[in-house]
């Protein structure tokens with residue numbers, strides 16, 4: 001049986017379970033592991049049966065619980081390589097130096113400065129090399145060590161005990177995919193495609209299993225031609241309907257954030273989603289789920305009305321069932 005269960009959708013966390021045949025995958029893990037498991041249980045999905053996690057992009061609302069969940073279940077995480085790197089960068093602030101490394105660096109710099117000064121003396125004897133050497137204090141003397149040395153030494157001690165699992169980016173297994181290149185996870189075929197969004201290498205997906213095709217397109221600034229192309233012949237479509245333009249314009253966000261949301265690599269408005277439904281969508285899906293609704297700049301009713309208006313404009317689309325994904329509770333599983 002094929003099932004599609006949205007556990008959460010919105011800027012505070014996104015996650016969906018896609019099941020087909022004997023395979024179950026988690027698309028994004030934007031909530032804590034504990035909350036993901038709680039919601040899966042609520043929605044009748046057993047977390048222990050998950051086979052893999054697939055990530056759309058590295059924004060926090062899509063990856064928050066990925067490491068803990070993957071470790072707890074011992075399952076692989078599928079990323080594009082650029083998304084994986086961006087995620088690792090996000091988790092690894094610049095590493096502090098150990099005391100020993102710092103001391104070595106100081107000595108090396110002192111030696112370099114001295115060598116430089118000596119070469120200046122050789123080539124230009126008119127210059128007083130003493131000037132260049134004044135700075136070369138004795139760095140090995142305790143009086144000259146910074147106060148943070150104790151912290152650095154403690155770091156060094158913790159370094160010695162480090163195991164792979166102390167690394168926040170450690171995962172049981174990482175699999176790379178590329179946008180535009182289909183792959184399979186067990187009984188589910190996955191077609192990743194590029195979406196316009198301000199992340200390293202963001203993607204949407206079409207999942208197919210047992211002849212059922214499910215499209216996944218949230219976090220996109222506009223419906224680009226390749227996205228339109230992908231969202232055809234679907235049985236289910238999860239489409240972003242992020243904000244109402246007026247609410248965003250008059251809302252609380254600073255102007256720079258408003259600009260970002262509105263941009264071609266931001267988020268899809270109710271109007272843009274309904275324009276796609278009215279003009280470019282083929283009407284094949286039995287279910288349309290509106291997702292990633294902003295809590296500050298949208299109202300579920302506004303999103304629903306905009307989409308309904310688009311669908312009723314075309315008699316052939318009336319058979320489409322319209323649902324709204326929620327931020328704070330899972331949607332009942334859609335079964336095929």
Ligand SMILES: [Zn+2]
Nearest residue numbers: 011059061219
């Ligand atoms: Zn998002």
Ligand SMILES: [Zn+2]
Nearest residue numbers: 057059197219
């Ligand atoms: Zn995003």
